[in-house]
Amino acid sequence: MDNLYREVILDHYKNPRNKGTLDPADYSYEDTNPLCGDEIRIDLRVADGRVSEVRFSGRGCAISQAAASILTEMVENQTLDDVKALTKDDLLEELGVPISPARMKCALLGLKALKAGIYGVPPHDEDL
Amino acid sequence: MDNLYREVILDHYKNPRNKGTLDPADYSYEDTNPLCGDEIRIDLRVADGRVSEVRFSGRGCAISQAAASILTEMVENQTLDDVKALTKDDLLEELGVPISPARMKCALLGLKALKAGIYGVPPHDEDL
Amino acid sequence: MTIERSTPPLDVGAIRADFPILASSDARDQRLVYLDSAASSQKPRAVIEAIDDYYRESNANIHRGVYALSERATARYEEARHLVADFINAESPRECIFVRNTTEAINLVANAWGRRNVHQGDLIVVTEMEHHSNLVPWQLLAEQVGARIEAIPVTPDGVLDLDAYARLLAQEPKVVAVGHVSNSAGTINPVAEIARQAKAAGAVVVVDGAQAAPHLAVDVQALGADFYAFSGHKMLAPMGAGVLYGRLPLLEAMPPFLGGGGMIRKVEIGRSTWADVPARFEAGTPAVGDAIVLGVAIEYLKRIGMDRVREHERDLTAYGLARLGEIAGLSILGPRNADARGGVISFDVAGIHPHDVAAILDGHNVAVRAGHHCCQPLMRRFGLTATTRASFYVYNEPDDVDRLVEGILDAKRIFEA
Amino acid sequence: MTIERSTPPLDVGAIRADFPILASSDARDQRLVYLDSAASSQKPRAVIEAIDDYYRESNANIHRGVYALSERATARYEEARHLVADFINAESPRECIFVRNTTEAINLVANAWGRRNVHQGDLIVVTEMEHHSNLVPWQLLAEQVGARIEAIPVTPDGVLDLDAYARLLAQEPKVVAVGHVSNSAGTINPVAEIARQAKAAGAVVVVDGAQAAPHLAVDVQALGADFYAFSGHKMLAPMGAGVLYGRLPLLEAMPPFLGGGGMIRKVEIGRSTWADVPARFEAGTPAVGDAIVLGVAIEYLKRIGMDRVREHERDLTAYGLARLGEIAGLSILGPRNADARGGVISFDVAGIHPHDVAAILDGHNVAVRAGHHCCQPLMRRFGLTATTRASFYVYNEPDDVDRLVEGILDAKRIFEA
Ligand SMILES: Cc1ncc(COP(=O)(O)O)c(C=O)c1O
């Protein structure tokens, strides 16, 4: 637990990167964690096949907010193909804290919204 | 169990008293044991406030058939008030064998049909 | 704080010793502080052993068995029904139907009673503090028959707005569905009064007793409830058995909900006739052992005495309200007064998400729940999406509240660093 | 009689030693001969202890808990879902919904799938040998939507008349509901072939696997079942948990059945949206412990091997058919050949009512079932109201059949005296 709330998480939670919205956006999707009602929206702009701008908004726990913040940093300037290839393991590695099954939905909410935006349909957790 | 299939039960089962139907009857009712599908019908004729004739018909196990047969003997020539006052304990005493809860519905099926005939509605087991 | 007691206090130490899970050692050094009984209670040894005994000695399918084992299981199952009836003061055991839980009980009413009695344009009254289990079944019904749903609003202190209720009653609703005790705001609703007014307006009253039956003496007749639902697993019993109480004339007029073995009188391919109440509503093999052991749990609670259970929880709640009230930035949902609430305290800690509060508390081996507690409308009413919730039962003690407070302070330290 | 075996025989003695109830002493001098597993099976020590352990060590409500205990319960509950999926070869665990029993499973399909897909005048095909649990739910649906029900008739040897089935399919039914193994005639129905034809005719196939899943290797994909229902309590598990398997695209297109906690995405007073499959169909607190322990029972069965279970029961059935066939006045329902039947033998003894046969057998400490076995249409088909039924499982042995035969001979002595 003390592991969970490490500096990196608290830092991203308190000082989120790329927080906000893009209007218009090329891809945009808001997803909800049905277990707690937390919501995250991800907006993307793409130029020359690369993510030129990305923002996240919404509310949630430190894990979901920090994960979304970190995620935006991971996809910035990446090609859309790289973003599509991003897996949950990539994100979890970047987070660098042990995520228990109960918190997994929190950690993956942003990624789910991101993929839903790109593919047009929300993926199942198992497919992330 | 050997207690259960005593001479009296087997005798009434093999040589039922008052087996048959009455048409017309003053009171008539057929009841079904939903647990096994067994059916007993009781027909009554009443003259001067007394049961002048009684018949039972239907099919079922030795307990239900013997109990119905014994019941017809118990109500023959009784006043309708006496018949109304008849309780399940009276019948069980007359049967004289130990009836387990599972067989209670068998033993009481005839009595239930009798009371339903007289009152026009089937009583609940608890009220017998 | 001084609170009047009408009963001698519980010997919590002795009670705690009855609950193996509270004594079980954990990798972490501190004993488990279980503050999530509103979700599901822990089970005393008497209950656990009764399940064990059932499967070792008495297990069989019921009703249609002529052999000794099945007769024993049947007799004990019906005995449990008597114990349940007595526990809530039903007029007859036939008014008590074994179901899985509160949720199934309310769905049963919404379907079997509702589809026959609620029609196009009819009004269904719920409350803004209902658990989803006393809300969604009515939505599903409303959608099928074209009925409307209105909620009695909740005031800022988390109680029902009875003036608004009176206005809703003027529209002659068919049914008023209300929780006895809120699992989230903690509010004890004035059910007897609500029922009295509902009946005067011609409505049937469905009470969600999930948070009441485990915690205070319930008298369905005194309450005037037409239907009353509760879950065994929240009152020391195993998870497979709950109860729907219904007044006999209502039950007898209802068609079945689930079809299958045990609930029929006569079956043909095209049509069937139904068994008497309560068998009509218990299709298929029930959770026989769980129902029998619900009886064992009831006997355990009766030995303590429901009035003492209630006073114990009220005292803990008063202590909890006081201690939590000292924490800066912490706000509590529901009435301020422990007399007006069950043993549930939901709260918000400014700047820290409930998930994070709960995760940090878990690090202290304090188990609380975080989320919307299946009360999204109530959360929305208070501008929240979630809260952290601590709930009490017979095995909790003031020290548990202290451990809760310590954990919250630690969360604040971590987040405010 | 020689029967080919593809597996080494079971060590029944070792298995029996796993079942405390079979060893428990009785007032009567003879050991218990339990021949009622088709109604409900007995439980091995591994299962009983797993229930015990669950309540001593892991009990908590699932899904929404952030603390360790709840996470453990949730993980084990989902593990059990994986075990179930693997046991019946489902494509994904998400296709497996935990319900109470077969009855609830079929009611779920009839309501959630049926009310959306079966309309006025549509045909529902069942069979004349269905258990009421795979018949009455369809009647309730038919009554609501105005559909028709027709049954595939049963031939004199107790098998389905597939020519008549073909004629029914020509009427393009919406659904074909069929039992995998009859709990009364014992018949193993050709479900794969029935499903193939049903699909060619555009019907959805609902299989009642209550008497199959416990007794033989089930592969829902090979069978071509759209829905497949079974009960844990008939396969060594406790009574509160059963399974509905449904093909994912069908489940995903279905509205919920029961409404309440855990099955929602977003709830407002007037309307809600639903959670993903399978949560959408598991409203309220499930019987978490029972589902987890169903996983334990499955592991126990897998250790024996379902093919060996099947061969063991087939051999016992062959022996039973032969021994019972020697008794004058005794007639047996269903196919003559053990290869064509599950481990169930229903019979009639001329001149003695099944209740009396069963009661006399109980006097010999032989537990059998007497009644219509929730198959009134089948009973009627054979001009009976009831039969006596002996059914076998892993813990039965030829000596049990001998004890059964002795008891029947005693009944004949008593009644023919
Ligand atoms: C073929 C069949 N279907 C359905 C059922 C119903 O099972 P349950 O009572 O567990 O719902 C049974 C057992 O009683 C059965 O044998």
Ligand SMILES: Cc1ncc(COP(=O)(O)O)c(C=O)c1O
């Ligand atoms: C007030 C209230 N109603 C209904 C429920 C649902 O109970 P269950 O999940 O046992 O059906 C709960 C508990 O979760 C509750 O607190």
